Amino acid sequence: MARKILLAFIILFGLYYIFFFSHIDQRLTLIFKIIPMILIIFMAATTKAQSIKKYQLFIIIGLVFCMIGDYTLQWFLIGLTSFLIGHIFYIFAFSSTSEQPVPKWAKGLLLLYGAIMAIWIASTVFKSGETVLTVAVLAYMSIILTMGWTAIRTRSTFAIIGAILFIVSDSYLAVNKFVMPLPFSHEVIMLTYYCAQLLIALSIVQYSEIRSKVVQ
Incomplete structure (x- = not known):
């Protein structure tokens, strides 16, 4: 009941932050932005x-760094670095499982997607003369795609869908920020982002159930 x-x-x-953003006092927007993350x-x-304490701990640490990234994204490189660290802990969590191998088609799709996004976004950033930012964006892309890759190993649909939604959210954000303005950017980015974080958090329960069945 409490859950x-x-x-x-x-x-x-x-939903309040996503769809009533314009009604929130500007001094409180960052607070309202991280409230869902604090609850998650x-x-x-x-x-x-x-029996999955390591998985749970890594997920919690990842969530904390992502929440810090939420708050510091106004200083883009600081926020990006915090999110990158968060994804590394998600990778640690997902890599601690080995419930199923990553299919070749999934590897191929992630590599293809990564290459397309790298050429499209990183080249645009590089042309603007932002060399450091270009390297940071490429590093972040590599990490988040690795996070998606390792999520498949868990057999948790929550972890897999959460990782995919995170990739979608960050891709939409990157295109909107560096390439061209996209429609409903705030709504799309935040809706996919919150859903991703919630599903990754819920994967703790789902993966625990998967492990319990394996042990039995």
Whole structure:
């Protein structure tokens, strides 16, 4: 019951920030932005998971760094670095599992997508003379695609869909910021982002159930 109430508050605050952003006092926007993340972290930390403490700990640390990234994204490179660290901890979590191999077609799609985005976005940033930012963007792309790659290993649909949504959210953000303005950018970026983080947090329960079945 308590989990359902917490989940309802996460959805409520998330939707409020996404669709009523313009009505929030500018001094409070960053606070409202991280409230859903604070609740998601609390949910992940209070989840009772059997025999996957390392997975749970890595996910929680990843969520914390992503929340810091939310708050510091106004200083883009600082926020990007914090998100990158968060993804590294997600990779640690997903890599600690080995429930299934990554199919060749999934590897191929991720590599192809990464190459297309790198050429499109990084080349645009490089042409503007931002060499350091170009390197940072390329590094971030590599890490987030690796995160998606390793998520498949978990057999958790929540982890896999969450990772894919994160890639979608960051791709939309990158194109909107560096290439061209996209419609409903705030709504699309934040909706996919919150859904991604929530699903990754919920994967703690799902992966715990997967491990329990394997042990039995």
